[in-house]
Amino acid sequence: MHAAAGPAWAVWLEATAVGIAMRQWLWLYPAVEIVHIVGFVVLVGAAFMFDLRLLGLARATPVSALADHLLRWARLALVLVVPSGTLMFVAHATEMSSNPAFRVKLVLIAAALVNAGLFHRWPFRAVGDWDTELAAPLPARLAGALSIALWTGVIACGRLLAYF
Ligand code: HEM
Numbered sequence: 001m002h003a004a005a006g007p008a009w010a011v012w013l014e015a016t017a018v019g020i021a022m023r024q025w026l027w028l029y030p031a032v033e034i035v036h037i038v039g040f041v042v043l044v045g046a047a048f049m050f051d052l053r054l055l056g057l058a059r060a061t062p063v064s065a066l067a068d069h070l071l072r073w074a075r076l077a078l079v080l081v082v083p084s085g086t087l088m089f090v091a092h093a094t095e096m097s098s099n100p101a102f103r104v105k106l107v108l109i110a111a112a113l114v115n116a117g118l119f120h121r122w123p124f125r126a127v128g129d130w131d132t133e134l135a136a137p138l139p140a141r142l143a144g145a146l147s148i149a150l151w152t153g154v155i156a157c158g159r160l161l162a163y164f
Pocket residue numbers: 033036037040043044081082084085086088089096109154155156157158159161162
């Protein structure tokens with residue numbers, strides 16, 4: 001056991017009942033981590049499949065139908081990913097808060113969400129004009145490519161947390 005050192009809020013978080021349970025109950029941390037993994041597999045998997053459609057694959061499938069189906073799952077998956085990630089953060093708040101991979105990961109998540117928001121407010125509004133067979137407009141293709149890059153970065157940073 002090491003004495004927790006770091007910002008006061010992180011020391012406090014680690015000492016909460018939740019933080020202690022996450023560290024001491026043998027199966028709790030791995031169970032929460034599995035929930036995190038299932039969640040981000042669905043989230044990033046759905047985002048990638050949609051992004052590939054924007055980049056021109058499976059053009060016979062309407063973009064609007066794919067959005068209805070996949071993006072609903074991506075949003076639902078956030079309900080698994082965010083609470084499970086928060087629980088793991090609470091368990092090791094002092095280490096995580098100073099971990100550069102964690103900071104980069106949060107920035108990349110924010111960037112991916114902003115990218116998705118901009119896509120919906122801008123090129124997706126006119127999806128009726130390019131729903132099937134036609135190439136998506138350049139801003140939509142750029143949003144798709146950027147989304148793949150950003151989510152890949154988030155996964156890489158998540159995995160790198162253990163190495164910093
Ligand atoms: C939104 C999409 C997210 C993705 C794609 C993602 C991805 C990952 C990945 C790939 C891992 C490594 C899993 C493993 O090696 O077993 C991980 C672990 C972790 N994530 Fe996330 N994550 C996301 C969101 C979050 C959020 C919002 C938080 C916190 C607020 C968070 C906190 C953590 C923590 C603390 C770990 C544990 C690292 C460890 O125990 O070594 N994640 N995440």
